[in-house]
Amino acid sequence: MTLILYNIFCFLYAAGAKLASLWAPKAKAWVKGRDNWEVTIKQKLGSPSVAHKLVWMHCASLGEFEQGRPLLEAIRSGYPQHKIVVTFFSPSGYEIRKNYTGADLVMYLPMDGPATAARFIDAIQPSLVLWVKYEYWYYYLLQLKQRQIPLLLVSGIFRPAQPFFKWYGAMWKKILSAFDHFFVQTDRSVALLQQIGISSNVSIAGDTRFDRVTSIANNWESLAEPLEQFCQDHPVLVAGSTWEEDEADLIHFARSNANKRFIIAPHEISKERIADLQEEFPEACLYSELTNRQLCKVPHSNVLIIDNIGMLSRLYKYATVTYVGGGFNQSGIHNILEAAVYGKPVVFGPVYEKFAEARDLVAAGAAFPISNALELEERLSKLFSDEDLLENSSRIAREYVYGKQGATAMIMDHIQRKRLLIN
Numbered sequence: 065m066t067l068i069l070y071n072i073f074c075f076l077y078a079a080g081a082k083l084a085s086l087w088a089p090k091a092k093a094w095v096k097g098r099d100n101w102e103v104t105i106k107q108k109l110g111s112p113s114v115a116h117k118l119v120w121m122h123c124a125s126l127g128e129f130e131q132g133r134p135l136l137e138a139i140r141s142g143y144p145q146h147k148i149v150v151t152f153f154s155p156s157g158y159e160i161r162k163n164y165t166g167a168d169l170v171m172y173l174p175m176d177g178p179a180t181a182a183r184f185i186d187a188i189q190p191s192l193v194l195w196v197k198y199e200y201w202y203y204y205l206l207q208l209k210q211r212q213i214p215l216l217l218v219s220g221i222f223r224p225a226q227p228f229f230k231w232y233g234a235m236w237k238k239i240l241s242a243f244d245h246f247f248v249q250t251d252r253s254v255a256l257l258q259q260i261g262i263s264s265n266v267s268i269a270g271d272t273r274f275d276r277v278t279s280i281a282n283n284w285e286s287l288a289e290p291l292e293q294f295c296q297d298h299p300v301l302v303a304g305s306t307w308e309e310d311e312a313d314l315i316h317f318a319r320s321n322a323n324k325r326f327i328i329a330p331h332e333i334s335k336e337r338i339a340d341l342q343e344e345f346p347e348a349c350l351y352s353e354l355t356n357r358q359l360c361k362v363p364h365s366n367v368l369i370i371d372n373i374g375m376l377s378r379l380y381k382y383a384t385v386t387y388v389g390g391g392f393n394q395s396g397i398h399n400i401l402e403a404a405v406y407g408k409p410v411v412f413g414p415v416y417e418k419f420a421e422a423r424d425l426v427a428a429g430a431a432f433p434i435s436n437a438l439e440l441e442e443r444l445s446k447l448f449s450d451e452d453l454l455e456n457s458s459r460i461a462r463e464y465v466y467g468k469q470g471a472t473a474m475i476m477d478h479i480q481r482k483r484l485l486i487n
Contacts, residue, residue: 066235070202071177078175089334093155097172105187108169109147117191117485118147122173124199125157127399131219132196133166134275134472140166142476143485149188153199160373176201185211192484194218200239209242214484217246218475219271222253223418229256247475250420269475271421274468277405280377287378290354294368298325299384299448302408304376305331305398306389310413311344313437314387317444318345322366324448327379329370331389331398338371345369377402384454385447387411387440391433397422400431407462409454411443421464430461 084091109118121136123129129150140148148166151173152158162170169188174180181203193208193215208215222228227236237260240246246262247269248254257266286292303314306328318326328345330337342348348367370379380386386403390396391413400410400422410431416422425431432447434440447454479485 066232067202070235074176090155093159094172097155097158098174101171101174102183102187104171105169109149109188116145116147117143118149118188119143119192119194119485120149120151120188120190121167121194121196122151122199122204123153123157123196125152125154126160127157128196128199129157129161130276130399131271131273132194134272134279135194135218135475137166138472138476139479139485142480146191146485149190173201173204176203178203181207185213192216192479195243197221200236202235202239205239205242214244214482215242216475216478217243217248219269219273219471220246220248220253221250221420222248222256224256228260233260245478247471247478267474267478270468270471272471272475273399273401274465275470275472277377277399277401278466278469280402281381281405284378284381287375287382288354291351291368291382294349294354295325295327295382298323298366300325300327300382301385301387301444302327302329302379302383302403303387304329304380304389304403306387307331307393308340309392310387310389311341313434313440315344316437317441318367319347324366326367327370327382328367329376329379333371333373338369341369351375380408381406383408385409385411385444387444389413391415400425401465404430404461405465407458409447409457409461411440411447421468425461425464428460428464430457430464 081091081094085095119139121132123132129152136148136150139146147168149169150164150167151171153173158170158172164170174184185207190213193213195215196218197220205215227233228240240262244265246257246266248266249271251268254266254268257263301324303310303326311328314326328341330341338350345367347365348369349365351368351370351372354368380403383403386408388398388400388403388410390398393415396415396418397412400412403410404425410425412422412431412433414433414435416433422431426433432443434443447457
């Protein structure tokens with residue numbers, strides 16, 4: 065019965081995406097990106113070769129890609145002769161990383177189904193598969209198990225509410241049997257897997273995102289000189305991956321603190337989204353205009369809107385205090401480690417409990433959840449004015465992130481010991 069419902073879900077999802085593609089750009093990208101996928105594979109990879117093994121990494125979206133990227137790049141460095149395929153389910157991941165040069169092919173994962181999964185795996189013939197964090201597609205994983213292709217879960221995290229741990233979870237437990245090894249983030253995940261009889265092939269490796277953000281911080285390069293001039297000698301708040309709810313809480317504080325600089329990098333940068341932000345912050349300057357301040361409506365604005373992608377992980381370096389968006393949405397906050405790695409205190413909305421790093425940093429005094437604009441203003445005012453609090457929370461944030469490195473090395477050690485990429 066569960067499998068029937070799963071098949072109905074897959075059918076309705078694909079049908080719904082096709083219908084929505086008539087008016088929704090994301091849905092259109094989702095559908096179009098999956099057209100002629102077999103031709104794309106042949107063009108990019110050619111014929112499968114026994115001499116060159118292939119590693120396939122699947123990511124739900126951009127966050128999971130950044131999570132798996134340190135491992136992918138370690139494999140590329142250690143096994144340069146092998147090919148790499150990266151698949152995404154979401155347009156927000158694919159569109160940003162479709163030109164990633166560390167892979168031989170970046171593409172959408174075709175919608176799950178018994179025939180499609182078999183054809184896809186026939187086409188790429190992977191020697192090793194890395195599944196990042198979650199998004200368990202039944203037929204793909206079953207095919208990998210049947211073909212005895214090594215499959216590793218990277219930075220996995222499990223919660224009691226997931227179907228694996230419910231009375232109706234037989235099909236989902238079958239999915240987990242496809243994995244050769246689970247590299248999970250927490251003790252809690254280990255305990256949950258043990259409850260359903262999975263224990264001998266589970267390791268607590270932590271989160272590979274720590275390796276990713278420390279690598280970025282250690283290789284940090286400054287951005288445009290006008291940006292540094294914008295920030296110069298002023299306290300700076302960098303608000304990253306923001307949604308409308310986040311920005312609504314920031315408006316009054318930005319207007320009443322002209323001596324501070326505010327850099328806002330929204331989660332989406334469509335023309336409509338940037339236009340909305342300019343309405344919320346009519347005094348703001350766009351990053352694309354920054355090289356010529358005369359283009360700004362208010363040349364001496366204290367608000368800068370980032371209207372491009374790919375800068376956020378470096379922007380946080382300029383902050384005195386950071387704000388990370390998403391905490392007013394059901395899915396929760398975005399990546400706070402990108403900010404904490406630079407030794408910056410992090411403020412975010414109330415939906416954060418499912419993120420271990422957020423809970424840890426809140427308990428340690430380096431991160432601060434807020435529920436409304438008043439709480440946000442009180443917290444930011446305190447951080448900006450209390451030098452001891454700022455210094456202490458900054459130190460804790462940096463030490464926490466750097467102390468959690470090592471997941472990538474642990475997984476690479478497993479790959480090498482098991483000779484998963486050696487002919």
